[in-house]
Amino acid sequence: MTDTTTLDLGPQTRIVARLAAGVPDARLADPTPCPEYAVSNLLGHIAGLAAAFRDAARKDLGPTTDTAPDASAPSLPAGWREELPRVLGELAEAWRDPAAWTGMTRAGGVDLPGEIAGAVAVDELVIHGWDLARATGQEYAPDQAALHASHSFLLAAAEDESRGGGIFGAVVPVPNDAPLLDRAVGLSGRDPGWTRPTSP
Numbered sequence: 550m551t552d553t554t555t556l557d558l559g560p561q562t563r564i565v566a567r568l569a570a571g572v573p574d575a576r577l578a579d580p581t582p583c584p585e586y587a588v589s590n591l592l593g594h595i596a597g598l599a600a601a602f603r604d605a606a607r608k609d610l611g612p613t614t615d616t617a618p619d620a621s622a623p624s625l626p627a628g629w630r631e632e633l634p635r636v637l638g639e640l641a642e643a644w645r646d647p648a649a650w651t652g653m654t655r656a657g658g659v660d661l662p663g664e665i666a667g668a669v670a671v672d673e674l675v676i677h678g679w680d681l682a683r684a685t686g687q688e689y690a691p692d693q694a695a696l697h698a699s700h701s702f703l704l705a706a707a708e709d710e711s712r713g714g715g716i717f718g719a720v721v722p723v724p725n726d727a728p729l730l731d732r733a734v735g736l737s738g739r740d741p742g743w744t745r746p747t748s749p
Contacts, residue, residue: 556667558644560692561674562637565595568681568689569633577625581684582743586622588684593623595677596633602670603640605656606649606663617658644670668702675699676737679730684745691730700729703736 569592577589586594601613626632643649650663661669675691676699682689691699707720718738723731731741 556644556671556694556698557641558671558674558695559638559641561671561678561695562599562641564690564692565674565678565681566634566637568678568685568687569595570630571687572681572685576685579684579745582680582739586680588681589625590622591677591680591684592629592633593625595673595681596626596629596636597623598670598673598677599633599636599640601656602666602673603636603643605654605666605670606640606643606646608649608652608654608663610655614655615658640670668698671695672699672702672737675733676739679734679739683743686745689730696729696733700733700736703733707736 572588572592577587577592579588581588581591583591597613601616604611604613644667648663650667652663653660654663654666655661656666656669675695678691679689681687721735721738721740723735723741725732727735727741734741
């Protein structure tokens with residue numbers, strides 16, 4: 550994962566923060582490419598993962614890093630419009646410390662090398678940014694360095710038979726000449742052609 554060890558998460562966290570700011574309250578109950586998540590749940594998930602991977606980078610192990618992802622859809626915390634951009638900024642800052650990428654840490658209740666935790670954080674930001682943009686009808690152009698790192702991570706995961714395919718679900722086949730974002734989305738178990746249902 551050497552392409553992530555010097556990666557600045559700031560450009561991608563700012564993109565995700567802008568997408569979140571562009572979500573009107575009327576869209577919070579809308580569906581997303583994650584079948585079990587409405588937009589509010591997706592935003593709650595992003596807030597939770599941002600705090601967890603911030604603390605994983607700091608090696609500040611505790612409730613945020615020890616708790617496995619809930620099977621139930623996460624709720625959107627109160628004050629999220631102020632809280633989410635703040636936590637995303639803290640996430641990016643934490644991973645600017647070279648020490649974050651070394652040694653062991655924990656995320657989702659799983660012990661793993663800092664380098665892998667950083668790669669997972671980047672991938673979560675890229676793919677859930679796509680989820681949020683598609684669900685709310687916003688344009689999405691991820692940070693290119695983050696996108697390349699995400700694709701590399703997902704490709705390695707999909708090719709590792711012991712992992713059972715895509716880390717988000719079964720890989721969705723995408724043509725080799727498709728845009729890199731579409732290929733990453735397919736590797737994550739999503740259909741790049743997903744669009745939000747048309748309002749009646």
